[in-house]
Amino acid sequence: QVKLVESGGGLVQPGDSLRLSCAASGIIFSPNIMAWYRQGPGKERELVAGFTSGGIANYADSVKGRFTISRDNGKNTVYLQMNNLKPEDTAFYYCKLTTITTIPSAYWGQGTQVTVSS
DSSP: OOEEEEEOOEEEOTTOOEEEEEEEESOOOSSEEEEEEEEOTTSOOEEEEEEOTTSOEEEOTTTTTTEEEEEETTTTEEEEEEOSOOGGGOEEEEEEEEEOSSSOEEEEOOOEEEEEOO
């Protein structure tokens, strides 16, 4: 199975920045895409940022202009650069790898906590 490990979360103040990392290991089939999700307290899980099969980045409206997703294909690692963090960004963040083979398979990491508080 594919294993995903997130890192980089923590406690920061509003306006600060964080960079989350998600490293994939194991037998990783290609092609595949990676994305970031989050779930805040009392909220539903939502897609924060991800790549289309064509390599185009998509973002939730709430993070556009502040977050940037990138990927190091050689390391099978996806990053989420989060700038100008706001209290409403407080959530449990986790990454997802999906193979876009004929029969897709999805893998989830354990997640990392991001807390934005003054």
